[in-house]
Amino acid sequence: MAKIDVSISSLVNGSGKSELLFRVNVNRDIRLRVKSGIFVYPNRFKNGVIVLPRAEDGKGTRKEMLDASTTLSNLTVSIINFCETNKSITKDELVVYIDKYHNPEKYIQKDDKKEPLCEMFQRYVDGWLDTGVIGLGRKKHYDVVIRELTRFFIINGIDRCPVEDFNKERILKFRDFLRTEYTLVEKYPGLYVDMNNRNKPSKERSQNTIAEKLLLLQAFMVELESNDIIPVSPFRKIGKEKEAIMKQQYDEPVFLTKAEFNMLLTKECLESLQRVKDLFIVQCCFGCRVGDFRRFTFDNIGIEEGIPYIHYLPQKTHKDGLIRTEIKTPIIRIAYDIIMKYKGELSNNALLPYYPDGNGETGYNYQIKKLLEYCEINRKVAMFNTTLKLNEYKSIYEVASSKIARKTHVDLMNKVQVDKYAAGLHAKNSSAVNRYTNMGVRERFILMCAAFGDEEYRVDSELGIKR
Structure with a gap:
């Protein structure tokens, strides 16, 4: 395979930048030295790569260097591919190829100018955001x-x-x-140089992840079809294969049973695990996503008829533009006692002493695993292995994460609610049932107390218990 070494010119132009130079080793007989058309500040090029400043430093902004780094990565891979298909390439041909990369409009006939798919895709997505069709999260x-x-x-x-x-x-x-991009990271390192290790593909993507990405691409193609940019979406031509590549499958939901949750409540913990125990119990009581949970402060607490509750706009669905109604979740006594335990000890009006992101030893998910293992909550659960195409059985603490708190809440609540269609007055999924009734904070509080086996209580305007 062709190899490219990058160096920097000693000449500095009027903007204080120097041009990067390529030495392209096509094979043993062809070695070409050409200008890259990429300019960087000399102090930002070290050991063959562009070093990004931590912030705007006045000597080459982060954005400028990031753009140059991305261009360098993409251009070097593009040249290597070009050389692989043109083994007898000349210097003049390579110079034209690089110029064409930087200035494609010069080489496209006006009557045959076509916008690249990725540029069009980005333009549409930016437009959807600007017009409110999608939110920032989507x-x-x-x-x-x-x-x-x-x-x-x-x-x-x-x-x-x-x-x-x-x-x-x-x-x-x-x-x-x-599915297999993780195998290409070492082969094409230049394409991944600006990605942190967490975002670099490191294993085979799951079928569900691939299906989600293809659904987004399909939505774009459908939009092009409806705007008569293309006659028909290529997804329509996939046929029977489409169901297989777009299908999403899920394992059986993993959550704590009522008995396991009670075991967690009553188990005496090591001091090092007490904080994660408190946090996990409260998240189980709230049933919220961890992204919302981390942001809660005392400003998120309201009181209605003496019942304290958490109110918030769910970050995921709100940013995607799917919901603008606040969630209101009563605070049962279990969660109240834990929250009040930390009141006054934390800065920034925080509700609880949250763990940082990540799966390292200081991360929330890692600590949850250790907590459940210590509490001997080790029931075996089935997890589908996409490589072996069969279920593997693991102890629940091995696969536990913050998601298990949300699923535990949903399961406990589901088991105490009466099916609203049970009377038989309306067909299943009838929207009329939802129009005729509205469950307020008080009704939810009663159900939550029943689900978690907790006693009802009331507070005053200062969150003190009413006797």
Whole structure:
């Protein structure tokens, strides 16, 4: 395979930047030295890579250097692919290729100018955000797919692929690329240089993850079809295979049973595990996503008829533009006692002493695993192994995370609620039932106390217990 060494010119232009130089070793007989067309500040190029400043430093902003680094990564991979298909390449041909990469409009006939698919995709997504069709959270998911699609095109030598050339076969190849991309990281390191280790593909993506990404791409193609940009979405031509590649499958839900939750409540813990025990119990009582849980302060507490409750806009669905109604969850006595235990001890009006993100030893998920293991909550649960195509059975503490708190809450609540269609007055899923009734904080509080086996209580305006 061709190899590229990068160095920097000693000449500095009027902006204080120098041009990067390429030494392209095509094979034993062909070694070419060419200008890259990429300019960087000399103090930002070390050991063959562009070093990003931690912040704006006045000598080459972070954005400038990030753009240059991304261009360097994409261009070097593109040149290597070009050399692999043109073993007898000359210096003049390589110079033209690099210039064409930087200035594609010079080489495209005006009557045949086509916008690359990824650029069009990004333009549509940005427009959807600006017009409120999607929220910021959903846009981030689209942006990730666009970056993955860009890497797919570069690695396959079809960079700047127009939408008209994106057909059924390329969708299926992109699906395989998503599944096995982790095997390409070492082969094409330049494409991943700006990604942190957490975001670099490190294992085979699951079928559910791939299906979610393909659904986003399909939504874009449907939009192009409805706007007459393309005659028909290529997804419509996949046929029977479509169901297989777009299907999402889930393991059986993993949650703590009522007996296991009570075991956790009553178990005396090591001092090192007391904080995670308190946090996990409260999250089980609230049933919220961990992203929302981490943000709670005393400003999120309201009081209605003497019943304290947490109110918040769920971060995930609110940012995706799917919901604008606040969630109101009563605070049962178990959670109240834990919250009041830490009141006054924390800065920034925080509700609880939250753990940082991540799965390291100081992370919340890691600590949850240790807590359940210590409490001997080790019931075996089935987890599907996508490689072996069969279920593996693991102790629940091995697979535990903050998600198990949400699932535990939902399961406990589900077991105490009467089926609202049980009277038989309306058909299953009838919207009329929801129009006729509204469960307030008081009704939810009664149900939650029943679900968790807790006693009802009331507070005053200062959150003190009423006697």
